[in-house]
Amino acid sequence: MFFLDEEKLKINYTRARQELEEQEQDIKAYRKKGEQLFEESRKSLYYYLQDFAIDDEPLNQALREFAQREEEYLEILSEERKAIIQKQEDVDEKYYRDLRKLIEENK
Secondary structure: OHHHHHHHHHHHHHHHHHHHHHHHHHHHHHHHHHHHHHHHHHHHHHHHHHHHOOOOHHHHHHHHHHHHHHHHHHHHHHHHHHHHHHHHHHHHHHHHHHHHHHHHHOO
């Protein structure tokens, strides 16, 4: 019975870890894609505003605003990643705690 419980614990742990690792990979992919989109958009913004602006101030203001939005986006992703990492640590702790408990119960 001990081995079945241990195996069940391990399966649940592995499944939870895999799910969280996939979520972390998704965050990394969102970050990479977001950075690409921001860079493309920044180039387009610069291209269009450079031709239409009388002076550089509208362009500079738009680029500052754009940089602020990019920073906010990256900060949100960073917070999401931190939350996932915390969940991974929680899953690890629970697994080892439950495994120790199971071992103690079957001594």
